[in-house]
Amino acid sequence: MFLKKLELNNFRNYKNLSIDFEKRKTLFVGKNAHGKTNILEAINYLSILKSNRIQKDSELVNWESDFCRIQGEVLKNDLDIELDVLINPPSKKIIKLNQIKKTKSADFLGNLVSVNFCVDDLMLLRGAPVDRRSWIDDCIARIYPGYQDRLQKYNKIRSHRNNLLKSLRGQSFSDEVLSVWDEQLVISGSNIVFLRLKYLNEIKETVTQKHSIIAPDEKLDFNYVSTIFGETNDFDAYSIDAIAAFYKEKMKDVRQEEIIRAKTLIGPHRDDIEFFINSKSATKYASQGQQRTIVLSLKLSEIDIIKQKIDDTPLLLLDDVLAELDKNRQNYLLTSIEDDIQTIITSTDAHGFEAEFLNDVKIFHVKQGEVFEVS
Ligand SMILES: Nc1ncnc2c1ncn2[C@@H]1O[C@H](COP(=O)(O)OP(=O)(O)OP(=O)(O)O)[C@@H](O)[C@H]1O
Ligand SMILES: [Mg+2]
Incomplete structure (x- = not known):
């Protein structure tokens, strides 16, 4: 499967964000506290309908807003799938699959793994x-x-x-x-x-x-x-x-x-x-x-x-983890990831990566809740 697009509204420190994923490997680079992990958290939410960091959905909503929305477009078995989650506490979240509202999370899960x-x-x-x-x-x-x-x-x-x-x-x-x-x-x-x-x-x-x-x-x-x-x-x-x-x-x-x-x-x-x-x-x-x-x-x-x-192939989300591994383990990880696995990586800088790896990676710069294309 391939996540083609991610759109966020009022999610954490993102007012409005739209990212098109073009390559199998994407790298988000940015200083601490600018919003790298928030992007992975949003993708993870579309995957399992909960945050991997916190229990209360209300914490995901931007402090200046009272709702947030996460939308994703996934290519799965040659079909385009639209995922849409609206979090509007204290109301129950609204989940839609291909614009159709689902009441059971089981009907939504499994489209993005x-x-x-x-x-x-x-x-x-x-x-x-x-x-x-x-x-x-x-x-x-x-x-x-x-x-x-x-x-x-x-x-x-x-x-x-x-x-x-x-x-x-x-x-x-x-x-x-x-x-x-x-x-x-x-x-x-x-x-x-x-x-x-x-x-x-x-x-x-x-x-x-x-x-x-x-x-x-x-x-x-x-x-x-x-x-x-x-x-x-x-x-x-x-x-x-x-x-x-x-x-x-x-x-x-x-x-x-x-x-x-x-x-x-x-x-x-x-x-x-x-x-x-x-x-x-x-x-x-x-x-x-x-x-x-x-x-x-x-x-x-x-x-x-x-x-x-x-x-099918799941997405791999690597949050800051490469910097914590020595060269040997880092190389093992990067070479073990097969080309067909969409991999989204965050890091505070791109210097630690091998030039060969960076050749085939789409890089975005994350700065204060905004994302800019680098290459
Ligand atoms: N509900 C919210 N509304 C607005 N801003 C928020 C909300 N929740 C978190 N933030 C802000 O989002 C910012 C970025 O968080 P994130 O965890 O994505 O940073 P990061 O780029 O991964 O940093 P690091 O490199 O330190 O891991 C933090 O400064 C935090 O204050
Ligand atoms: Mg982080």
Whole structure:
């Protein structure tokens, strides 16, 4: 797929912006705080109908306006697709596909699929478990429509169950009071764990293969760390029913503690993914460079998996990430991106790029919420 045009009105620091993407590779260059990331954020919004930076859509609206609009024109399988999002808080956002209003986001999603890679991603291994859960959940959401809804459903059930646990605090009650929520939690949570294991299984080979190209002497492994059944790298060993059976057993074990602490203590909301280099924990022992190699391998594998699943090429959005990689990793990244992948890159300057790479790139200069063509 190819994003041909992006138009913004009152989005962040852009009053009115119209960009035509002509080449497969585009570079936005500009000083800090002039609006480079905002452009990628807008593209990402058209892709997943949410920001990858903030929770509240109202923050996307220019401070001097009360609405913002993001429009994109995508070429997909030789067809032109028009995407249009109007954010007008506190009203519900209006989404249109080819000028036709859609009430369900599922009818809109999938027309523009992107993979994001930003500086924060490089911290994935050093970050908290929640960062790794968000990473895997985002990856899955891009290839399995409906995953986002399943995740929301799980969180809703968990929140109802937590409220019930709080209201029962200090009282004696029978297990039956909780059983309705327990049952729903097990069904919903097992499904999420199953899909996460499935994703890890799908990327396992590609990730280790990509990693071995940059670091041939280092063997990469990763485990899913489940609060239900413990650690595993045998990602296809668990059926949904098997996960549910472990879930029910483990729930009994933690019942007393859950009552005392009045919260749900096991399930996908508490799981993690652990990475190892030569059998040593990468979080604890790997250098910054080694950790970055892992993240780079994960990101490049994400592109491959999406390509297989949607039978099309996703966009790759690289936010300031090249400056953070050494020459070896930078070259690997740039040469790994196949020519058919539309790549949109931001950077504070163009000097760090190889001349050969710049030959085939369309460069824009970003200055105080305006964008100027350079080449
Ligand atoms: N809702 C908003 N209305 C107006 N301006 C905003 C809004 N949200 C953010 N901004 C401004 O947008 C500017 C540019 O942000 P952006 O993150 O795109 O910068 P950047 O060019 O990527 O900078 P850096 O190189 O530091 O990453 C910031 O100065 C910020 O104050
Ligand atoms: Mg930025």
